[in-house]
Amino acid sequence: MALVPYVENALPGLSKLHNSSAQFNFANHELRLAQDWKKLGVAAVVWDAAVVMCMYLELGQVELKGKVAIELGAGTGLVGIVAALLGAKVTITDREPALNFLSANVKANLPPDSQGSAVVSELTWGEGLERYPPGGFDVVLGADIVYLEDTFVPLLRTMEHLCSDRTMMLLACKIRYERDTTFLDMLKQKFRVEEVYYEKQRDIHVYKAWKLAYRKDL
Numbered sequence: 001m002a003l004v005p006y007v008e009n010a011l012p013g014l015s016k017l018h019n020s021s022a023q024f025n026f027a028n029h030e031l032r033l034a035q036d037w038k039k040l041g042v043a044a045v046v047w048d049a050a051v052v053m054c055m056y057l058e059l060g061q062v063e064l065k066g067k068v069a070i071e072l073g074a075g076t077g078l079v080g081i082v083a084a085l086l087g088a089k090v091t092i093t094d095r096e097p098a099l100n101f102l103s104a105n106v107k108a109n110l111p112p113d114s115q116g117s118a119v120v121s122e123l124t125w126g127e128g129l130e131r132y133p134p135g136g137f138d139v140v141l142g143a144d145i146v147y148l149e150d151t152f153v154p155l156l157r158t159m160e161h162l163c164s165d166r167t168m169m170l171l172a173c174k175i176r177y178e179r180d181t182t183f184l185d186m187l188k189q190k191f192r193v194e195e196v197y198y199e200k201q202r203d204i205h206v207y208k209a210w211k212l213a214y215r216k217d218l
């Protein structure tokens with residue numbers, strides 16, 4: 001099922017997805033993200049969840065300086081770029097077809113002294129997880145990645161693989177359909193989940209999640 005209608009001007013609020021770029025000011029930097037909805041679809045536009053996630057990161061409630069972070073389903077890379085500008089070492093991931101566009105955006109938006117703080121890497125949820133260190137990240141970031149029911153099981157497996165019980169996971173979600181809450185229910189089986197921010201205008205929820213410690217029932 002499509003995330004949003006694909007045709008131009010279907011809904012006035014969605015016309016910004018058809019612009020060739022989107023501009024923001026986060027972490028004291030002017031950012032210009034290239035967009036290409038017609039060619040690459042959902043992975044090549046900046047979604048509201050990413051914007052709200054960056055607003056939340058700017059509030060300073062999540063320590064990013066010196067932290068090792070990974071972003072899932074990064075799309076244009078806005079969140080990963082802002083996390084890098086705020087001091088994290090970030091692995092910015094998406095599926096293979098999205099990577100060239102993503103790499104170009106990351107390169108164009110990080111100043112030379114921050115280029116080493118971000119690497120772009122292929123990660124299709126549930127696949128090739130052995131390439132990523134188990135529990136090896138301080139922070140896991142995901143904006144608008146909960147929308148495809150077929151991906152819920154591999155997405156959760158990916159999160160469990162990347163997180164230790166000391167990892168902070170931050171998810172920014174637009175709850176569009178009932179199935180999206182199904183994922184949150186699945187997540188709560190494995191993670192302690194707390195809603196920490198809600199942006200009313202864009203209707204975006206931000207959740208923090210910590211992996212539940214493994215309990216061996218006797």
Ligand SMILES: C[S@@+](CC[C@H](N)C(=O)[O-])C[C@H]1O[C@@H](n2cnc3c(N)ncnc32)[C@H](O)[C@@H]1O
Binds near residue numbers: 073095124125
């Ligand atoms: C709605 S877009 C959100 C993009 C970006 N995080 C944002 O908020 O602007 C969803 C992203 O998830 C990625 N995605 C979808 N299915 C995926 C999968 N199975 N494995 C990895 N990434 C996936 C898409 O390529 C896309 O970049």
